[in-house]
Amino acid sequence: MKRFLTPKGLIGLSLVLAILLIAILAPLLIPADLATRMTMTARLRPPSADYLLGTDQLGRSLFYRVMLGANTSLMIAGAAVAMSVLLGLPLGIISGYYRGHVDNVLMRLVDTLLSFPALLLALTISAMLGPNLPNTIIAIGIAFTPFLARIIRGEALRVAQMPYVEAARAAGTNDLQMILRHILPNIMPPIIVQATISLAFAILAEAGLSFLGLGTQPPQSSWGLMIQASRDYLDIAPWTALVPGAAVALTVLGLNMFGDTLRDVLDPRTK
């Protein structure tokens, strides 16, 4: 626990907790009409006492929209990473545990998938399925799977060679029990670290997809969408881009710092 009490760990943890809190509470506390209310007389207002973070091209409060965007972005990123872990676990464990031909075939496939840039894969899947919220999750989830499968396989391979696994085998444990009781719990720490870091990448991917119009669709509020909408007003209202940009930066920064610290704490090899 002491290792968490570094400035980096503390900043990361507070940022992550703050953003989680905003993401969960925003939709409950902010009345829907406040975020969607268009005030045509107050378009593109700079940040002021009336409009904390200014307003967008339709006179909507950026403060409320960026808060609600936290919910969308985190939800998509969280669900996508969960999906890639769930898909990556069986792939990686089977590969690392059974080795041999199964491993060769599966990892050849995974390596090939890794030749596709994750963002390209996500964009293509999203464009093909038709861009909307669930498909954005599926697209990012699938795009991140090969990467996680690779890492999980490496860990499973390492753990499967441990003496206690051999001992359990000698005691007559069957494969399924072995995987569930001995392999899985022991590969979790590095996977949690990787999932945290992937979460940061997923936030960026969601922002990228939405920015290109192949992710979250309006009227849903999302950081990528907000940045995209701001493009036409950069000269007169730069804050419309800077506010959601800063939201993405703080979230990803927090997740990266938190992930780095988590790695120091959980990964036995860096001890």
Added chain:
Amino acid sequence: MTYILNRLLSIVLTLFLISVITFGVTNILPGDVATMIMGTQSNPAALAGLRESLGLNDPVIMRYGRWIGGLLTGDWGHSLVFKQPIAELLIQKIKASSLIVIMSMVIALACAVPLGVWAAVHRNRWQDTVSSSSALLGISLPDFFWGIVMILLFARTLGWFPSSGFADPAQEFGRALMHAFLPALALGLGLMAHLTRMTRSTMTGILEQEFIRVSRAKGLAERTVVWRYALANAIGPVMTVAGLQVGYLFGSIIVVETLFNYTGMGWLTYQALLNRDVPLIQATVFVIAAVVMLTNLIVDLLYLLVDPRIRLG
């Protein structure tokens, strides 16, 4: 020699798998090419006719065979949106993108290596904090956000560079560089941040090794120890990471080229995706994955040249 032969064989296999995945991903769609050409409101009988004549009713395996046969014989088909042969389009756009990919690599490496070395040499001091924090900030912001900041700063406010467009380097080299600079910088920043982190951690490990202590004890200048001895050992892993990041670069290029309206490969891919131009999507996705795979292979082989300790039998 056997190693290189094996690698060559595996390229063929991987290219085949890339083609299968590309075809698979672009065939999960509910709509199809026929509706794309004629629109959703078109007459069902005409639509069915077009489907038949395009061979869309054939089994998947036959359609894949026709597609891969076309690729192999140089018939890449026509783009539905651009009404042009795809092969021509691709060659044009790949040239445009090579310029910014190479520029961004150069920018990233030129900044990341000194920054990373600087941080490793002054580990846990303020220099390290500055370098590591800026690298962390670099990987935490989306490239398109950097792009927007650059448009605001360098194009709109200072007016040094154009904020959008493309010029052909074969015709006007100077203007082409001006147009490529900001997109390359936006692409390079994220990459630079990754490479700085990598250089720092590799160098930190190397500076703790025995031979470094020996060289210092020998009385070599600190500059020689760090830049000649230590860096020579760190450059291999850093190059490998740089090579692996090419994949990331080709993902980002889609966003960055679209933002700067730079008509290269990324922009073309985006237009294809946006308009669901399936033949063009298949071609661009296939080419990008193949380029990424081949780059990684080249980096692996370069590694053999750079680091004589590695000998694979």
